[in-house]
Amino acid sequence: MDDCVFCRIVRGELPASKVYEDEHTLAFLNIVAAHPGHVLVIAKPHVENLYGLDDTLAAAVFQATTRVARAVKEVTGCDGTTIFQANEVAGGQTVFHFHLHVLPRFTDDKLLPFWQASAPPREALDEMAARLRAAL
Template structure:
């Protein structure tokens, strides 16, 4: 995509503080960082979201994310990382090129933790599990 900001970074048209690159993926620091070391891992070919990733590319992105998470933990001196990945507007996606956020975390930081939990019944969970198995 000609106007996609991440495609433009891959092509070298826009600057990025690169952390890692291979044939399928690119990792670089987020210009809108939640904390120092906040890194984005992207698929190099344009894929809008997780639904459009083929298995080989999904595997490559996860391999890179694992390597980057280990590096972020060491280099940022954090005590943990949060991985975040959003799809479609309703899911919170703002850049429509598949990417994962690797966020360094420390106890008491100002980043959001987890979402409010609900406790569905076993019947509700079993019914949803059945629907998910059918969709797979």
């Protein structure tokens, strides 16, 4: 879709602090992060939500998410991770392009069910992206 923000990131029209990329997926730091290291893993083709994924793309996204989650844990030193994915407005979906959140979690961080967003400067995002790339 021409106006989809994630499609525009895939096409290189918008900047992103990339963490991982393969044929089917792209992972980048969330610009509205819960904690440093909060990564979004997306399907490269435009698929609105979980329901539209075929088996190959679903497998690719979850394999990428697993790799990214390991890197997030290693780099951030978090106590755990939450993998979050929402479908449709009622499910909390706000960007209608399939994606998963990889949230670094810390004991008693009180993030969920909602988190306080921050907007770190691009330099901080790029630095974290480099550290995560190195861990992969």
